Amino acid sequence: MHIGTTLTNFIIETQRKFEGATGEFTGLLNDISVACKKISDLVNKGDLVGVLGTASTQNVQGEEQKKLDVITNEIFIEALAHNGHVAALASEEMDDVYHLPEDAPRGKYLVLFDPLDGSSNIDVNVSVGTIFSILKAPPGVRNPSKEDFLKPGTEQVAAGYCVYGPSTMMVLTTGTGTNMFTLDRDFGEFLLTHSNVQIPEDTQEFAINASNMRFWEQPVKRYIGECLEGKDGARDKDFNMRWIASMVAEVHRILTRGGVFMYPLDSKIQAKGQGGKLRLMYEANPMAFLIEQAGGACTTGRERMMTLSPDDIHQRVPVILGSRNEVDRVTGYHQE
Ligand code: AHM
Ligand code: MG
Numbered sequence: 514m515h516i517g518t519t520l521t522n523f524i525i526e527t528q529r530k531f532e533g534a535t536g537e538f539t540g541l542l543n544d545i546s547v548a549c550k551k552i553s554d555l556v557n558k559g560d561l562v563g564v565l566g567t568a569s570t571q572n573v574q575g576e577e578q579k580k581l582d583v584i585t586n587e588i589f590i591e592a593l594a595h596n597g598h599v600a601a602l603a604s605e606e607m608d609d610v611y612h613l614p615e616d617a618p619r620g621k622y623l624v625l626f627d628p629l630d631g632s633s634n635i636d637v638n639v640s641v642g643t644i645f646s647i648l649k650a651p652p653g654v655r656n657p658s659k660e661d662f663l664k665p666g667t668e669q670v671a672a673g674y675c676v677y678g679p680s681t682m683m684v685l686t687t688g689t690g691t692n693m694f695t696l697d698r699d700f701g702e703f704l705l706t707h708s709n710v711q712i713p714e715d716t717q718e719f720a721i722n723a724s725n726m727r728f729w730e731q732p733v734k735r736y737i738g739e740c741l742e743g744k745d746g747a748r749d750k751d752f753n754m755r756w757i758a759s760m761v762a763e764v765h766r767i768l769t770r771g772g773v774f775m776y777p778l779d780s781k782i783q784a785k786g787q788g789g790k791l792r793l794m795y796e797a798n799p800m801a802f803l804i805e806q807a808g809g810a811c812t813t814g815r816e817r818m819m820t821l822s823p824d825d826i827h828q829r830v831p832v833i834l835g836s837r838n839e840v841d842r843v844t845g846y847h848q849e
Contacts, residue, residue: 520546520683520694520703527687541598541622541647542671542685546703548592549643549675549683552585552628553696556641556677565636573608573827581635582606585628585643599624600650601657603826605795610826612656619655622670623648623662625826627795630674631759640678642761646799647671662794662826666819672799676761682706684768684803691768691807712809713771716836718753720763720774728779732814732846760791764800764834768807773835775843777814782829789813789830793823797832810840814847 514523524542528534555564568578586606593599594611597618602611605627613619626645635641647670651661673685681696683703691710694703719740726734743751755772757763763774776790791797801811801818811818811834821830833843 514692514705514708516705516708518705520685520705523692523694523705524687527689537598537620538622538670540596541593541620541624544592544596544598545624545645545673546683548589549681550696550701551588551592552643553675553677553681555581555584555588556635557681559635559638572606574605578606579629579632579635582629582632589626589628589643593624596620598622600654601661602626603659603662603794604628605630605792605827610657610659610662619650621650621652623650623657625662625794625799627792630761630796631757634757634759639757640676640759640762640765642674642676642759642765644674644761644796644799645672646794646802659826663823665822666793666798666801669798669802669819672802674761674764674799674803676765678762678765682765684765686803686806688802688806691803693768710768710807712768712804712807712836714808714837716771716773716839717750718755718770718772719839720755720757720766720772722756722758722776723754725779725781728781729777730779730814730847732843732849733775733777733779735846736843760796760800764803767809767835768803771836773833773839773843775834776832778831787829789832791829791832793818793821793828793830794826797830800832800834804834808837809835810837810844811835812840812844814844 524539564581568580568583570578572578594613595617598620599622600619603625631641671687675683683694693707695706739747740752797818804811813831
């Protein structure tokens, strides 16, 4: 597909290859892109339109919600619930599956989303993003249940994110590579700017919240310890470190120039009875799909992310993703 083509044309072209394509998927991605454009506009205007700050509510995970967490969740529902492309929705910001209004037409997809990932960054004007994952809905079920969403990442039909940074970019995979689109604000369209991106297999850059170091498991301590020692230790290269605290921005950097990103399990997380910090279905699986489609890898340290069978829509997992050789190395340390 040629650089500069619109997201809509790109999807139409991609869908043409599938027999029996009805245009529903194209419609769905268009709904998502409309939601992302609206969010981009709000994030961009920020204080001018009074959307920054906290909402004085908590989400299902007991985390303080930002005003924009709540607003962006509503924007997504509004954009997706009435067009006949989805059967149900699930969001990091909602306790239960969102069932469509009775009179809304049903479509054949399920969408899971984190409407504003990294929202703790919003008040300080650092990049945030929206992450989404698309599954097939069970045929003939009017109101799919939570169980209908509990599919391994390998079942995703498509996944992507939109990063609201200096540019707004949509990054998408439908299982045939990972492609990047940049929003032309004058034009109001996402245009293809990087096709079939590839993550270098090797890297000298890691990303981890090192303030948790004393709580990490041994394999992670060993790996990061070696990165810090660089050429003075077990490695034949020195490493650089980055931590944005915004997974979307972090993954975007890795898709652009390589790197390894980790939010591992630690004893502080375990003490809260959680399996990780990040959510399998809204964050880890869609990112794993994008990363694998770009030649990278994503594991929990113990297994490939996308083969996990979820037991809850809000399940949390350890995440290690990025340049293949580094991910393999840390994963190997967990298996020793
Ligand atoms: P959120 O979905 O509540 O915004 O949390 C997810 C974010 C990720 O984007 C980021 O990688 C991580 O939380 C940062 O965590 P920490 O503040 O512990 O560094
Ligand atoms: Mg979030």
